[in-house]
Amino acid sequence: MKRSYYGVIFLSLVLLACIVFTQQVVNAFFYEQYVKVLVFAVLNILMFPLAFWIYRKERNVD
Amino acid sequence: MIEDNKDQKNRKPAVPYDEDNYTHNIRKDNERKLDRRSFMKMMVGAAGVFAVSTLPWGAIAAKHLAAGDKRTYPKNKITALSDIPVGEAVEFAYPGEHDSALLVRLEEGTFKAYQNACTHLKCPVFWSKEEGELVCPCHHGLFDVHTGKPVAGPPKRPLPEIELAVERGTVYATGVKRYEA
Ligand code: FES
Numbered sequence: 001m002k003r004s005y006y007g008v009i010f011l012s013l014v015l016l017a018c019i020v021f022t023q024q025v026v027n028a029f030f031y032e033q034y035v036k037v038l039v040f041a042v043l044n045i046l047m048f049p050l051a052f053w054i055y056r057k058e059r060n061v062d
Numbered sequence: 063m064i065e066d067n068k069d070q071k072n073r074k075p076a077v078p079y080d081e082d083n084y085t086h087n088i089r090k091d092n093e094r095k096l097d098r099r100s101f102m103k104m105m106v107g108a109a110g111v112f113a114v115s116t117l118p119w120g121a122i123a124a125k126h127l128a129a130g131d132k133r134t135y136p137k138n139k140i141t142a143l144s145d146i147p148v149g150e151a152v153e154f155a156y157p158g159e160h161d162s163a164l165l166v167r168l169e170e171g172t173f174k175a176y177q178n179a180c181t182h183l184k185c186p187v188f189w190s191k192e193e194g195e196l197v198c199p200c201h202h203g204l205f206d207v208h209t210g211k212p213v214a215g216p217p218k219r220p221l222p223e224i225e226l227a228v229e230r231g232t233v234y235a236t237g238v239k240r241y242e243a
Contacts, residue, residue, distance in 0.1 A: 008098060011105040018112035025119050030181070030219055031241045034123035041120030044113055051109035055102050 007058025014051045018044055135237040140165050140175070143231045151189035153178070156224055156235045162186055163224055164196070165233060166207055173233060176210050176221035187221065196221070 021044040028036035140154045151166040156177070164178040166189050176196070178187040185200035195213070196205035203215030210221040225237040 007102050008105070011102055011109075014109055015105055015112075018109055022112055022116055025116050027219075029119050029123060032126075034127045037123035038120055038127070041116040041123070044116040045120075048106075048109045048113040051106045055106045059099050059102060 004058070004061045007054060007061065010054045010058070011051055014047050014054065018047050021047070135235075137227075138235045140226075140233045140235055143228070143233065146233070149191050154235070157238065163235070164189060165224075165226075166196075168207065171228070173226050173228065174207055174210075175224035175226055175235065176205070177224065177238070178221065180217055181212065181219040181221060182215070182217040 021040045024040040025037050025044065028034075028040065135157050138154075138156055140156075141152050146152050146165065146167045148167050148170055151164055154163050154165060154175075155161055156163045156175075161177055162179060163175055164187065165173060165175040167173055176187075178196070179185075180187050180198040180200065180203055182198065182201060182203050185198050187196045187198045187203070187205060189207070190197045193204075194207065196207050196210075198204070198215065198217065201216045203217040204213045205211065205217070205221055206213050210223050212218060212220060220241070222241065223239040224235050225239055227234045227236050
């Protein structure tokens with residue numbers, strides 16, 4: 001049986017990006033660079049629909 | 063469950079199986095719960111948790127931005143000069159009553175004050191006279207008392223410095239220095 005791991009791999013990358021963005025948000029917040037906080041917070045929020053879209057695409061692939 | 067298994071043992075399986083998805087050997091409850099699809103579902107959920115967790119930070123940042131950058135600080139009395147010998151430290155709170163801070167008298171006329179919540183995980187940093195450094199007891203983070211910069215241990219960010227004024231034998235806190243970075 002050959003199966004596709006793309007879904008899992010892409011979602012792992014998305015989660016990695018989430019970790020990086022969250023870290024950046026917290027750091028920027030303490031350095032009082034609020035614009036940077038907003039940028040990374042928005043990026044982080046956008047990761048969720050992206051993850052969902054990947055899931056929708058990959059869930060029925062064997 | 064056990065009786066179930068016995069039952070299955072005694073029964074001769076039909077050959078070929080009267081199903082086409084080859085799941086006849088999956089019996090345990092939830093055995094298929096952690097297949098790839100539900101694992102992906104879990105990952106999507108995790109992404110959602112990350113997204114939600116940045117919301118408060120974003121909201122507070124937006125509030126700060128909307129309010130503009132002109133923050134004003136009160137001028138608070140910290141202590142009288144006579145109450146803090148050279149080489150000693152006193153704790154106080156600034157600017158809010160929950161923002162604990164530490165004033166160190168390094169020399170006769172040299173004072174340094176920092177908000178002393180460790181920049182690692184917020185343990186209170188204390189002044190170690192013997193080591194001449196600000197020490198965090200939790201994971202042994204060390205801070206340079208002259209600059210507030212971390213010199214050892216897990217902390218990566220400097221302690222926020224508090225601006226001071228000495229007038230008529232009293233030390234006042236007048237503001238919190240901006241992080242420059
Ligand atoms: S909380 Fe200070 S070193 Fe970890």
